[in-house]
Amino acid sequence: MRILFATAIALLLVLFQAQTALSANLIARINISSQTMVVTHNGVVKHRWRVSTGRKGYGTPTGSWSAKWASRNHRSRKYNNAPMPYAIFFKGGYAVHATYETRRLGRPASHGCVRLSPNDAATFYQLANRHGLSNTRIVITR
Known part of the structure; x- marks a missing residue:
């Protein structure tokens, strides 16, 4: 009986720890159709921002x-040393980063990266580094 009880408690602890680990993630959900990014931490929405994603052909x-x-303070090696401040890279050369062309936020305008205003990019950069890059997820949907 004690073994069964101890096994049940151990299983509950493992499930609780797994759930805690999953909910501790910082998640950036980018919607290409609406050109928005929603940042959640522990399932709670912390920020909603306008973005620019890849324009036609990119x-x-x-x-x-x-x-x-x-x-x-990253600079693009592919696109004429273009500034990419506060870059969080998620797939090869693709990153979430700041842009100084803030008038284009809210519509596709980039070469494929996800661009944010400098203040928003700095906030996301700080959050990702504070919570750990391995605990930061970038989810992009249409």
Whole structure:
């Protein structure tokens, strides 16, 4: 009887820890159709921002990735040394980063990255680094 009880308690602890680990994630959900990004932490919406994703001929990939690496003052090697401040890279050369062309937010305008206003990108950069890149998820849908 004690073994059964101990097994049940152990199983509950494992399930509780797994649920806690899942809910501790920072998630950025980008919707290409609405050109928005919603950031949640522990399932609670923390931010809603306008973005710019890939313009015609430059698609933004859809899917779900963990953040791979961060660069505070990155410059594009592919696009004429273009500034990509507060970059959080999630798939190859694709990143969530700041843009100084804020008038284009809310419509497709990038070469495939997800662009935010400088203040919003700085906030997301700080959140991702504070909570850990491995605990940060980028989810992009149409």
